[in-house]
Amino acid sequence: MSASKARLILVPTPIGNLDDITLRARHVLEEVDAVVAEDTRVTGRLLQHLGLSKPLISFHVNNEHRMVQQLVQRLVAGERFALASDAGTPAISDPGFLLVREAIKAGVSVECLPGPTAFVPALVVSGLPCDRFAFEGFLPPKKGRRTRLEALRNEERTMVFYESPHRLQRALQEFTEVFGDERQASASRELSKLHEETVRGSLHELAAHFTAHEPRGEFVIVVAGKQEER
Numbered sequence: 001m002s003a004s005k006a007r008l009i010l011v012p013t014p015i016g017n018l019d020d021i022t023l024r025a026r027h028v029l030e031e032v033d034a035v036v037a038e039d040t041r042v043t044g045r046l047l048q049h050l051g052l053s054k055p056l057i058s059f060h061v062n063n064e065h066r067m068v069q070q071l072v073q074r075l076v077a078g079e080r081f082a083l084a085s086d087a088g089t090p091a092i093s094d095p096g097f098l099l100v101r102e103a104i105k106a107g108v109s110v111e112c113l114p115g116p117t118a119f120v121p122a123l124v125v126s127g128l129p130c131d132r133f134a135f136e137g138f139l140p141p142k143k144g145r146r147t148r149l150e151a152l153r154n155e156e157r158t159m160v161f162y163e164s165p166h167r168l169q170r171a172l173q174e175f176t177e178v179f180g181d182e183r184q185a186s187a188s189r190e191l192s193k194l195h196e197e198t199v200r201g202s203l204h205e206l207a208a209h210f211t212a213h214e215p216r217g218e219f220v221i222v223v224a225g226k227q228e229e230r
Helices: 023-031 040-050 064-076 097-105 119-125 145-151 165-179 203-212
Strands: 008-010 034-037 056-058 081-084 110-112 133-138 158-163 184-189 197-202 219-223
Touching: 008 097, 023 040, 023 081, 034 040, 040 056, 056 064, 064 081, 064 097, 097 110, 119 158, 119 184, 119 219, 145 165, 158 165, 165 184, 165 203, 165 219, 184 203, 197 203
Parallel strands: 008 081, 008 110, 034 056, 034 081, 133 158
Antiparallel strands: 158 219, 184 197, 184 219
C-alpha cells in the first residue's frame, strides 16, 4: 500500500535522536522519487541510518527562490518528492513554505506527516501554561528585533522563541528589559539528545545561569505571558 498519494510530502525528521523517525516517514522516504533536503549531508546521514538510498535535491534559504519553479514543474510532470529540513518539521523556522505555496498554486497535492518539532517538547516541559501560546520562532538577528519584542510586551499567552547559542545571552537580556526580571521562563537545549537540558526560573535567573555556564546547542526559550490584571 502506498504511504501517501500526494506528490509533495513534508517529512518531519528527528531533532536529535534518529530513532524518533516514524514508520510512516520511512515508508514515504522509501517510495518517493527524490528527497528535497535543506542540507543533503544531514539528510543523507538519516537515509543511511534507515538503509535507504534516494536522489537528494538541495533546497535551502540561499537557493529556494531560484529552485522553486523547477521543482514545481517536476511535481506537475508527475514526480513525487519528500521535503525534509535538517531537523523537525519543514517550513517551521526552516525552508519549505515557498515550495508548499507554489506547489498548491500549481494544483499539486501537498501533505505533511505528523512528527518531531522542537518547540512542542520544550513548551510542555517548561512548566508554563501551554493551552494557549504564541510561537515566535527566531527573532530578527539585527534590524527589527526590539520592535518585535515591544509588540509582545502585553502578550498574555506563553511565548516560544528559537535562539542560537551565540545570541542566547543577548536574547535573555532583551527579554529581561522588555518583560521584567521576574517573568518566569525556561530554556531547553539538545532536545532528545544525550545532553538534553532544561533550565527554569525567572529571566534574571536564566541570564545569570548562562553567564556562568557557556550556552551550547540550539535553544528553545519559553517565556510566560503577562498576567492578567485583576
